[in-house]
Amino acid sequence: MTDQEKSLNQLYQKDIARKDWCPGCGDFGVLKALQKALVELTIPPHQVVCVTGIGCSGQIGGYINCNVIKADHGRILPLAHGIKMANKDLCVLGVGGDGDGVSIGMEHFMLTPRTNIDITYLILDNQRYSLTTGQTSPTTPQGTKTLSHPKGVTDEPVNPIVAALAAGATFIARTFAGHVNQSVEIIKAAITHCGFAFINDFSPCPTFNKINTHDWFKEKVFYLKDKYPDYDTKDKIQAYTHAEKKDEFALGIFYQVEKPITEPDKPLVDLELEGIDYNDLLEQFM
Numbered sequence: 317m318t319d320q321e322k323s324l325n326q327l328y329q330k331d332i333a334r335k336d337w338c339p340g341c342g343d344f345g346v347l348k349a350l351q352k353a354l355v356e357l358t359i360p361p362h363q364v365v366c367v368t369g370i371g372c373s374g375q376i377g378g379y380i381n382c383n384v385i386k387a388d389h390g391r392i393l394p395l396a397h398g399i400k401m402a403n404k405d406l407c408v409l410g411v412g413g414d415g416d417g418v419s420i421g422m423e424h425f426m427l428t429p430r431t432n433i434d435i436t437y438l439i440l441d442n443q444r445y446s447l448t449t450g451q452t453s454p455t456t457p458q459g460t461k462t463l464s465h466p467k468g469v470t471d472e473p474v475n476p477i478v479a480a481l482a483a484g485a486t487f488i489a490r491t492f493a494g495h496v497n498q499s500v501e502i503i504k505a506a507i508t509h510c511g512f513a514f515i516n517d518f519s520p521c522p523t524f525n526k527i528n529t530h531d532w533f534k535e536k537v538f539y540l541k542d543k544y545p546d547y548d549t550k551d552k553i554q555a556y557t558h559a560e561k562k563d564e565f566a567l568g569i570f571y572q573v574e575k576p577i578t579e580p581d582k583p584l585v586d587l588e589l590e591g592i593d594y595n596d597l598l599e600q601f602m
């Protein structure tokens with residue numbers, strides 16, 4: 317780590333006694349990877365806005381020292397979109413669960429990518445609604461017995477990568493929370509991509525998902541660039557083909573193309589955010 321990275325890393329650390337995630341939760345790995353990616357990109361915390369969901373995954377906002385907004389359930393993307401339109405110089409991240417993104421928030425997940433707004437959206441996919449104790453989510457595999465489907469889930473799951481391809485995202489990748497270093501590189505590529513970047517992260521929930529565990533994923537994941545050196549990230553059909561597979565799971569960048577982005581003609585907010593005295597601002601509303 318360079319001296320600059322060391323001091324940035326310090327800035328991103330939050331002084332909290334403990335994290336509320338269960339031991340072994342995949343979300344720890346995502347937090348580490350996200351923080352490392354921001355440090356390595358040398359983006360200072362005052363330029364980052366992290367919009368989080370409401371579930372366990374949304375806790376990430378409490379553990380990283382940057383600007384954070386906890387959205388209503390399913391409303392990460394409209395908030396993130398609005399923030400980027402207000403100040404295009406900010407690095408805007410959305411981080412939430414599969415329940416948040418592909419159930420109650422599905423309309424936004426289908427409609428935001430086509431604007432190609434320059435934000436990065438991560439779904440921490442544990443195949444359950446975990447904060448509310450493990451009910452079926454839209455990504456729960458068919459046949460799985462859960463709290464809300466004791467006889468097994470009857471519906472076909474939603475595949476977030478396929479959904480993002482259909483919705484027009486210009487950067488689409490999959491990561492695994494157990495592979496922190498590889499995730500850092502993919503998150504960096506997503507943040508530096510100019511346009512709507514989506515990452516579906518497999519983040520195991522050892523408490524409510526006893527099937528799709530860390531070990532289960534470790535046996536089934538591989539990196540597209542390792543197994544298929546000729547893989548073309550501009551080929552949408554190839555991306556669909558790999559995304560649809562259910563016996564093994566490709567990781568890495570599935571799809572990436574350049575397209576014009578949505579940007580405001582002039583910023584709605586033109587403030588230097590470093591060193592603002594928030595007390596003065598707050599007093600205006602008291």
Ligand SMILES: Cc1ncc(C[n+]2csc(CCOP(=O)(O)OP(=O)(O)O)c2C)c(N)n1
Nearest residue numbers: 371372373389413414415416444445446447
């Ligand atoms: C409008 C609304 N509906 C329902 C809830 C209850 N609720 C809180 S978290 C959650 C599920 C979260 O699941 P997911 O987004 O997958 O996150 P995870 O906890 O698995 O990380 C639900 C349904 C809520 N807070 N707001």
Ligand code: SF4
Nearest residue numbers: 337338341372446521
């Ligand atoms: S319930 Fe699952 S997702 Fe939530 S903190 Fe525990 S392990 Fe993580």
